Each structure stands twice: as structure tokens, then as C-alpha cells.
Amino acid sequence: MLRLLVLALILANGAYFAWTSGMLRAYGFAPVQQTEPQRLAQQLRPDALRVLSTAEFKKVETQAQADLAPKECLEAGPFDDAQAVTLRRALESALPGGAWQFDAVQLPARWIVYMGKYPNAEALLKKRAELATMNLKMEALENPELEIGLSLGGFATQAAATEELQRLSQRGIRTARVVQERMEVRANQLKLPALTEATKAHLTELKPALAGKTLKACS
Structure with missing residues (x-):
């Protein structure tokens, strides 16, 4: 009796395994497939998906917070061409690229x-x-x-x-x-269009190159 029970259990487990693995699908016995092919078709570049490391995640998070932080626009000038060259060097070492720009202005007599x-x-x-x-x-x-x-x-x-x-x-x-x-002359106006608290901390490094000009709110 015990042997028959063990044999029945073995046969039942084998049949369940064959059913769940789809081996009996040809005979009409198989579980319902839980797939959504339409979602797979909607994926955009799934090969580009990757898991970020802790350091990479912190960098992205910091950048996102900086993008959301309040920003201030400051300007100074005018500067002649020689002054603008000196100031440009100071800007390149003190601020990230894209944080500043020079606009050409025409100064009247x-x-x-x-x-x-x-x-x-x-x-x-x-x-x-x-x-x-x-x-x-x-x-x-x-x-x-x-x-x-x-x-x-x-x-x-x-x-x-x-x-x-x-x-x-x-x-x-x-x-x-x-x-x-x-006389009427062409000059350069410095503009810092989107300063954050982090970049404002570096403005003191620019003071020697500002030729006595003061940074003020953009007009």
C-alpha cells in the first residue's frame, strides 16, 4: 500500500512538472501564459537600461537638485576686448562651462x-x-x-x-x-544667466578680473 502511494506521488509530481513546463501543450494541457507582448513592443531601447552604482546615483541626484534650485541672473560691464580676455580666463577656471556668456554691446559717445x-x-x-x-x-x-x-x-x-x-x-x-x-565704441557685457548657490560661492575668484566693475541683477 505504501509503495503504491509513493508511486502515485512520483507520477503526480512528474505530471505537474510536465504541465508547468509546457511539455503537454501539444495535447492541450498547459498553464495560461502570463505574458504581455504588447508591452514588449512598446519598449524603447531596452538594451540601454542599466543599474546605476551608488556613486552614479548620488551624482544624478545632485544634478537633479541643482536643476531644481532657485537661480539668479547677474551681469557686469562693459569690458573692452583686453579686459574680456582676462575675465574669460578667470571664468573658465572658476565656473563650469555654460554658466557664463559675453554679449556684444554698443556704447554711445x-x-x-x-x-x-x-x-x-x-x-x-x-x-x-x-x-x-x-x-x-x-x-x-x-x-x-x-x-x-x-x-x-x-x-x-x-x-x-x-x-x-x-x-x-x-x-x-x-x-x-x-x-x-x-567715443562710440563696441564693448562686451558679461552675463551669468542661471547662478545657483553652489556657483555663486565661486564669484569671489572673479573679483580681480572684473576691472572694478560690480556684478548686479540682470536688467
């Missing part, structure tokens, strides 16, 4: 109400103090050839500068004159 040149810095400071008591505003000179001197205002036309000179002469200014500080 500029006239100023000019006082100078003074023999030394002491004479300039004395004149500044005198003008301050008259509540007159002074501007930094953009043209180093006009140093040591000072500007009482810049204008887009010579006529506008002459009109301002006449107004100042009525207030007691006698030694000022109108000079052309800059």
Missing part, C-alpha cells in the same frame, strides 16, 4: 563736465571737499587719461553737457569744461 587735471591727489581731495560744501555730485572717471580729475556729470550729447556747464557756472563753478570722455 559720452561727454562730461570735467575739472582737472590736478597736480596731485592732495589737490584733488581739496577740490572734492570744496564741491561737497556746494552739494554738488561727483562721478568716477571712466577714462584713465583724464586722471587726476573729476566729473560733475556724464551726458549722451555735447549739447546736454554744455547746458549743464552753464547751469553750474551760475553756481560759481569757473574752471570746469566739457570734454568727450568716450
